[in-house]
Amino acid sequence: MFHLNGRCIYLVGMMGSGKSTVGKILAEVLGYSFFDSDNLVEQAVGMSSVAQIFKIHSEAFFRENESNVLRDLSSMRRLVVATGGGAVIRPINWNYMKKGLSVWLDVPLDALAKRIAQVGTASRPLLDQPSDDPYTAAFTKLSMLAEQRVEACANADARVS
Ligand SMILES: Nc1ncnc2c1ncn2[C@@H]1O[C@H](COP(=O)(O)OP(=O)(O)O)[C@@H](O)[C@H]1O
Numbered sequence: 001m002f003h004l005n006g007r008c009i010y011l012v013g014m015m016g017s018g019k020s021t022v023g024k025i026l027a028e029v030l031g032y033s034f035f036d037s038d039n040l041v042e043q044a045v046g047m048s049s050v051a052q053i054f055k056i057h058s059e060a061f062f063r064e065n066e067s068n069v070l071r072d073l074s075s076m077r078r079l080v081v082a083t084g085g086g087a088v089i090r091p092i093n094w095n096y097m098k099k100g101l102s103v104w105l106d107v108p109l110d111a112l113a114k115r116i117a118q119v120g121t122a123s124r125p126l127l128d129q130p131s132d133d134p135y136t137a138a139f140t141k142l143s144m145l146a147e148q149r150v151e152a153c154a155n156a157d158a159r160v161s
């Protein structure tokens with residue numbers, strides 16, 4: 001029997017894997033608070049979207065602020081945190097997430113691409129490129145990102161396939 005003892009749960013995984021959707025439901029079931037780290041970065045930086053942060057500042061600037069958010073959350077308890085898809089690429093972020101329980105939502109690329117094509121890429125700058133075939137564009141980019149990140153995602157304490 002696994003006892004959470006109030007430790008934070010961090011959901012990791014590619015864009016579109018369901019971290020925010022599942023995170024909200026999980027928080028409600030557990031009676032935990034829910035945080036989306038992207039939203040906290042937007043608040044910390046005082047900008048309305050991740051896309052704007054990437055555009056006005058840079059991805060590196062976003063990543064630095066993302067790590068600061070995860071650092072601050074790591075001192076709290078009884079939270080479910082939907083991390084951004086790229087949080088797994090920085091070792092410092094794992095130092096913070098290791099204080100809690102990390103769960104990898106491992107979703108097939110085909111499903112991810114279908115979901116992203118359905119919701120659009122305006123809120124995801126790394127996928128936001130004009131295309132006549134949004135599914136294929138998303139699938140191609142997600143495949144590349146997944147190749148770079150699958151090893152990092154496997155650091156998670158648990159994997160939900
Ligand atoms: N288990 C699921 N089955 C089908 N669609 C899902 C599932 N989880 C999330 N989605 C849909 O996929 C899209 C991305 O979900 P989201 O929670 O924003 O992912 P993430 O936060 O990992 O980027 C949303 O349109 C959401 O409704």
Ligand SMILES: O=C(O)C1=C[C@@H](OP(=O)(O)O)[C@@H](O)[C@H](O)C1
Pocket residue numbers: 013014015016019038050083084085086087123124125126
């Ligand atoms: O995969 C990534 O590098 C990113 C994923 C995004 O979060 P979601 O996974 O919620 O889309 C957001 O943090 C940013 O656009 C970068």
